[in-house]
Amino acid sequence: MHAFELEDFFERLDTGLSATAFQDTLRTRLSGTIDTEFYHFEQPAPGLIDSKIDNLFDPRLTLFLDAQIGSHIYFFTQSRLDRGFDPSDHGAQVRLDEYALRITPWDDGRFTLQVGKFGTVVGNFVPRHLSWDNPFINAPLVYENITAVSDKAAPDSPRDFARSFEANAKYEFNPVIWGPSYASGISFSGRLGRFDYAAEMKNSSLSSRPESWNATETDFDHPSFNARLGFRPNQMWNFGVSVSDGAYFRTEAERTLPRGRDIGDFRELVFGQDASFAWHHLQLWAEVYEARFQVPRVGDADTFAYYFEAKYKFTPQFFGALRWNQQLFGTVSNGAGGNIRWSQNLGRVDIAAGYRFTPHTQLKLQYSFQHETTGPRDDNHLFAAQFTVRF
Amino acid sequence: MGLRGLLFFNAIFALLPITVFADAVVEGHVELPKSHSAPVMAKRYEIVTIGGVLSPQPPLAVVYLDGSFPKSTTTATKQIAQKDLAFLPSLLPVQVGTRVEFPNLDDTYHSIFSYSPAKRFDVGRYRPDERPIPSEVFDMPGLVTLRCDIHEHMRGLILVLNTPYFVVTNPEGRFRLGGLPSGHYALKAWIDSKTTREQPVDLKADTVLHVDFP
Known part of the structure; x- marks a missing residue:
């Protein structure tokens, strides 16, 4: 098919999927992506990949609905048909991952209120986490590296906490931030001069699993409070600091907590710094996170994670990207007078290349090498390919 | 300056160099497609949301005299700005060999690119105060679709023509094309990528010849 015919097809599709009503007061647009992903890795599967098969095929259909009601109300949803929120070898499932109503009372952007289920305001990864915008196929390490913390059960002892988890039980444990953290809640945000601010109250902490993000699954008895303050001296630079404080246990963990303590007593505290730079065909991002989990029968479990990411467009259609990630873990008391590292330190390098055939089709290839610097487990090599059709 | 003002000046400047040397005039009306609604902007992951509604871009046509004409010996320069998250003007006809500048008049980055066969380019992200203003020379006839890598809803069109005789209609479809050479020609009205009358x-x-494109 000729390139123009293909572009015309997508333009007509875009027109067909847009609708207006009430003299253009309500305007809606349906759009989406079809992602076809292939992963090859070694066991145990790295990150949040939940598969016992080394070669994983993971297709995904994502539909977005954007609606503008008048000039100050905006509504959006994101629904997906795939094999699970994270790449997995499970069967197909349909989910409503995001929905939110946004009210912007003033035109200058000083204040916005949003209610629903949506990505966290913490850090600078969420705005580029979707397949079309993310130069890589996976997320930075801190958003997907499983730690020894579990939101489903409290450890019996420090040694129980710090022992390596079994690969087949990996999904019982949590990273510092679970992907874009589409938890439910309310946020307010805005810009004041060169500063921008955002704060949110969500029903679950940054480390919480996708099942916990639904308001029907987790109520607001133990909310998480997150905030980010940004400074943008000019279009090139963007700096931010983020904080988060939230209870991280799910309700089923309550029976495993020490007598007299409840879920609200054990919190995930996160402090983050982010920076980004863009000029001409170069884009850079960096985030640094310090996180503390208050763990029953153990004490404070601290971790430090960071990454640097660069993307460069070599030609209008071809880009390359490089990311260096590292996560370091502190020690906790082993209960016998000594200290023990509570998870394995590791580093990971991600290399990706992407080619946009048209404004609607993109192919990405990625290689990642993960190395545990303190653990007995083998290194892991990940090869991934992702073909995206955007409409 | 509004869209209509820019289109007016664009049409005037397009005609200025040739009105001195030629004197036939064609005027008339092009039946334009139904007006589009304002696009819906995806704001899902924007921390700072500006209120308001994007301006609808009315359908316009380009009327041009087709034929074999000498190429311009000088490089003309035109502009398509990015203003209020839209291309302004949204449709720009140029003669082959014209340089088009892309000034950013917004307080945010844009990243303009085109994958059209007539011109593939990507100017990247640049500050509004950067000089020289990013520009491209359009040296192949054809339709070039402009997009922004950051703002998915943005669309602009550059129609690169072999002829120096062209004009953009007003939003009602009316046009006046002056300074034309005498002779037998084909007058064409480009309405969209699929429709040229x-x-x-x-x-x-x-x-003064009156021609309508119903």
Whole structure:
């Protein structure tokens, strides 16, 4: 098919999927992506990949609905048909991952209120986490590296906490931030001069699993409070600091907590710094996170994670990207007078290349090498390919 | 300056160099497609949301005289700005060899690119105060679709023509194309990438010909 015919097809599709009503007061647009992903890795599967098969095929259909009601109300949803929120070898499932109503009372952007289920305001990864915008196929390490913390059960002892988890039980444990953290809640945000601010109250902490993000699954008895303050001296630079404080246990963990303590007593505290730079065909991002989990029968479990990411467009259609990630873990008391590292330190390098055939089709290839610097487990090599059709 | 003002100046400047040397005029009306609604902007992951509604971009047509004309010996320069998260003007006809500048008049980055066969380019992200203003020379005839890598809803069109005789209609479809050479030509109305209408015309000096494209 000729390139123009293909572009015309997508333009007509875009027109067909847009609708207006009430003299253009309500305007809606349906759009989406079809992602076809292939992963090859070694066991145990790295990150949040939940598969016992080394070669994983993971297709995904994502539909977005954007609606503008008048000039100050905006509504959006994101629904997906795939094999699970994270790449997995499970069967197909349909989910409503995001929905939110946004009210912007003033035109200058000083204040916005949003209610629903949506990505966290913490850090600078969420705005580029979707397949079309993310130069890589996976997320930075801190958003997907499983730690020894579990939101489903409290450890019996420090040694129980710090022992390596079994690969087949990996999904019982949590990273510092679970992907874009589409938890439910309310946020307010805005810009004041060169500063921008955002704060949110969500029903679950940054480390919480996708099942916990639904308001029907987790109520607001133990909310998480997150905030980010940004400074943008000019279009090139963007700096931010983020904080988060939230209870991280799910309700089923309550029976495993020490007598007299409840879920609200054990919190995930996160402090983050982010920076980004863009000029001409170069884009850079960096985030640094310090996180503390208050763990029953153990004490404070601290971790430090960071990454640097660069993307460069070599030609209008071809880009390359490089990311260096590292996560370091502190020690906790082993209960016998000594200290023990509570998870394995590791580093990971991600290399990706992407080619946009048209404004609607993109192919990405990625290689990642993960190395545990303190653990007995083998290194892991990940090869991934992702073909995206955007409409 | 509004869209209509820019289109007016664009049409005037397009005609200025040739009105001195030629004197036939064609005027008329092009039946334009139904007006589009304002696009819906995806704001899902924007921390700072500006209120308001994007301006709808009315359908316009380009009327041009097709034929074999000498190429311009100088490089003309035109502009398509990015203002209020839209391309302004949204449709720009240029003669082959024209340089088009892309000034950013917004307080945010844009990243303009085109994958059209007539011109593939990506100017990247640049500050509004950067000089020189990013520009491209359009040296192949054809339709070039402009997009922004950051703002998915943005669309602009550059119609690169072999002829120096062209004009953009007003939003009602009316046009006046002056300074034309005498002779037998095809007058074409480009309406969209799928639709170009054509009428044969006999142009005579000091006459005004009326042509409609229903």
